[in-house]
Amino acid sequence: MAVFHLLLILCAKALLILLFLLFMAFLGYCLYLKHIHIKHDHIPGPPRDSFLLGHSPTFLRIMKNGGNIHDQFLEWSEEYGPVYKVYMLHFVLLPVTCPEATKEILMSPKYPKDKFLYKRLFNLFGQRFLGNGLVTAQDHQLWYKQRRIMDPAFSSLYLRGLMGTFNERAEKLMDKLTEVADNDLEANMLHLVNCVTLDVIAKIAFGVDLDLSESSPFPKAIETCLKGMVYHIRDSMFKFNPKNRPFIKEVREACRLLRATGAEWIHNRKTAMQNGDDVPKDILTQIIKTAAAEENMTEEDEELMLDNFVTFFIAGQETTANQLGFCIMELGRHPEILEKVKKEVDDVIGMKQDISYDDLGQMIYLSQVLKETLRIYPTAPGTSRDIPEDIVIDGIRIPSGVNAMFSSYVCGRLDKFFKDPLTFDPDRFHPDSAKPFYCYYPFALGPRSCLGKNFAQMEAKVVMAKLLQRFDFTLVPGQTFDILDTGTLRPKSGVVCSVRHRNYKN
Known part of the structure; x- marks a missing residue:
């Protein structure tokens, strides 16, 4: 006792x-x-929701209500100016819209990608996701080695040689739309362009023909990973809520599916290369060459190949599909712009089926339409950098150790940069129009800008030109024009359209 x-x-x-x-x-x-x-304290900013949590409750409330968190940053930027502070627990985030600071920080390699965001993209709820791939690598030397080896797959000469595949895959979308028009059906355009961009990235980047029937697991896996990414980044307590365990399990399984697919495709390509077979100089070949540059392959090198596979598989599909969705939505809302861009397409390509690389350069107004789409709806809305030393932004002393956030979404909607910013006006990007500097960067800026920018815009142009050449479309009444924030931005409605064959007799 x-x-x-x-x-x-x-x-x-x-x-x-x-x-x-x-x-x-x-x-x-x-x-x-x-x-x-x-x-x-000397930096302006909105009042904290909580001493301990900072502004996190505001972000969680917006997410819970299905809102767009970037609209909150836009509101704060209008109220507090070109640089202000936001707290996430003890992390200090500085949204920046000052063009001079944007140029200084994004154009220089001495400001690394920030640890707060990009470390959280390494894995999702314990399952490796983007790891140390080209987008997330924070060490400059690791990034530079990957970028240098990847560059040939995005050279102008190589991209010119992809026009046949761009045309071929876009034709599959035209065939689907022909069925829709023949049967007088409505089309969820976002879903359809998602399928074509996924088909394009699989074929062009990895040499694989995908079965994109309704049973295909890839679109759902990508969507699940992106949704999980948002909660993983913005809600530190999400994984501790028992109610979220089923969803977290789905996210982990989606990550594993993508990485297992990558492992299989990489193995098949390696085998072909070892057998002396002819292989394309595509992204998959470059991913393998990245690892082959190491004298002794380690387990981490193998994982790095999968990091880049997942990065390109998602980034090469998701953002371009969303841009196309928003573009179709805005053209449906502006018949006069739609008619103008149709006329240009007719003048440049007429009735021919295969669009050439030179044709793309002649469709100037279509380029303006696509650029204006990305101004209002940058599908990858921003980027961020660590500030390793004290600097001054717009006359305000900024201590080292903070994270600077740069939002193309916010800058594109500020009246001081773009008059009547919510008006869809492609003439802003007319070759002779004056353009403000360092406030339009849908593909980021500087050495860490998007490697696939030209690839994405070639693909978008081919798809849009064929769509405008062959079909008339009108938005089905009653749908919303709201934005769904899933890390990337996408049309919440899906852009549902009535589609008809164009009548050239008129």
Whole structure:
């Protein structure tokens, strides 16, 4: 009995010590948080929701209500100016819309991608996701080595040789739309362009013909990963809520599916290369060459190949599909712009089926339409950088150690950069029009700008030109024009259209 009593006393003491240590740790964290607040008090910004949580409750409330978090940043930018502070727990984020600071930071390699965001993209809920691939690598040398080896797959000469595949895959979409028009059906255009861009990236980047029937697991897997990415980045407590476990399991399984697919395709290509077979100089070949540059392949090098596979598989499909969806939506809302771009397409390509590389350069107004789409709806809305040393932005001293956020979405909708910013006006991008600097960057800027920019815009032009050449489309009444924020931005409605064959007799 005495022994049992002694054990109770020891347990009670241990519990008291534990509680004391937890209290001291909490007190220490609070003091550290107070120090962070004092250090940045001179920077303007919205009032915190909470001493401990900062502005996190605002973001979580927007997400819970299905809103677009970037609209909140736009509102704050209009109220607090070209640089202001936002707190996520003890992390200090600085949304920046100052063009001079944007140029200084994004154009220089001395400002690395920020640890807060890009480390969280390494894995999703414990399952490796983008890892240390080309988008997420923070070490400049690791990134530079990958980028240098990837460049040949995106050279102008190589892209010119892809026009046949762009045409061929876009024709599959035209065949589907022909069925829709012949049967007087409605078409979810976002779903259809998602299928064609996924088909294009699989064929051009990885040499694989995908079965994109309704049973295909890839569109759902990509959507699940992106949705999981948003919660993983913006809600630190999401994984601790038991109600979220089924969804977290889905996210992990989706990541595993994409990486397992990559492992299979890489193995098949490696085998072909070892057998001396002719292989295309595509992204998959370059991914393998990245790893082959290492003298001794390690397990991490194998994982790095899969990191880049997942990066290109998702980025090469998702953002272009969303741009096409938004473009179709805006043309449906602006018949006069639609007619003008149709006339240009007719003048340049007429009735011919295969669009040439030179044809793309002549469709100037279509380029303006696509650029204006990305101004209002940048499908990858922004990027961020670590600030390793003190700097001054718009006359405000910025201490080192913060993360600077750059939003093309916010800049594209600020009246000080674009008059009547919510008006869809492709003439803003007329070759002779004056353009503000360093406030339009849907593909980022500087050395870490998007490697696939030209690839994406060639693909978008081919798809849109064929669509405009062959079909008339009108938006089905009653749908919303809201934006769905899934890390990337997409039309919430799906852009449902009535589609008809064009009548050239008129």
